[in-house]
Amino acid sequence: MNEQLYSSGLLENAVNEFSKLPGIGKKTALRLALHLLKQEVAAVRQFGEAVIQLRNEAMYCKQCMNLSDSEICEICSNPRRDHSMICVVESIRDVMSVENTMQYHGVYHVLGGMISPMDGVGPSDLTIEELENRVRAGNISEIILALSATMEGDTTNFYIYRKLKDLPVKISTLARGVSIGDELEYADQVTLGRSIVNRQPFENIFNRNG
């Protein structure tokens, strides 16, 4: 599509704004803008204000750096969570992924990225010092490193491990292995190799599902 001719500057403006969003091109942006034109004035105002309010008012939890509506997030201020266990994740999104499993009841620490010299991200750009301070403050029994199984994830894992290994805290990482539902012939060699080396007693799996 060449340069689009708009009959309305307001429409052009809204389309340009929509098309700044990731994964939204000019055609989709136009579709969204024309959709909103057909909605109630109040509904469109609600949409626009929700977005502005999110950016203006959302803050990051002072303890775990997760997105929050208050200084301490709902997870950190929940007395029913296990505060001696910290799950270290890259982003807010990963907190959601772990929460959705319903298998974790500790608290979190959001790093805000992963060490990646190629992208100019070093340890000081992340919240690793804050993590160390939390562990040094005591009452932490286990750190679970829940980072992606990529080069950056492994580098970050290793850096954090070296920082914390002399402190009285157990450090674990996510189990790597064949995904549930995966056919063995399509699993990559490294994953399959690791899952053989780290094989588990059959009863473990049996007990967990029972």
Next chain:
Amino acid sequence: MNEQLYSSGLLENAVNEFSKLPGIGKKTALRLALHLLKQEVAAVRQFGEAVIQLRNEAMYCKQCMNLSDSEICEICSNPRRDHSMICVVESIRDVMSVENTMQYHGVYHVLGGMISPMDGVGPSDLTIEELENRVRAGNISEIILALSATMEGDTTNFYIYRKLKDLPVKISTLARGVSIGDELEYADQVTLGRSIVNRQPFENIFNRNG
């Protein structure tokens, strides 16, 4: 994905608003909201306000019903356009499609839909009466019916034709035929049949391209 757990009510609210848009599910909505969180406050405000402003301030041209920033749109108020020729289209979007061809220099009439008894849309729901009034007011030499080549388009074309056929105006419709770039073996029978019946002298095409 099951019911998502959000650490922030503001985030949940923004995600819900985004996911009301057509073609945007919860996952995309979350991606968009997290993207906006990383943008400048001013940029997010600009986005939200552009959308609200579009809905609040955009109006429809009193003459052609096209979207406009003022009572009479830029096309209708442009003295260099041919005001004796009206191209009848279904929607604002079709005005853009025709404008993008750069082949039309007349004015438009936006119907606001097509006759579709199945969807409960009758002639009185469209701006057909306004079109008739424009033609009756005089100074119109040609009406080009540029509606989709569907059942609804044909019905609407025929209805408008019957309304206007006794008035002193030439009525034409878009040429139907094999799309440029289409391979003949994949063209449907009806289109191919019509394009044989309405075949054109070779010089016409030669002259147009020259």
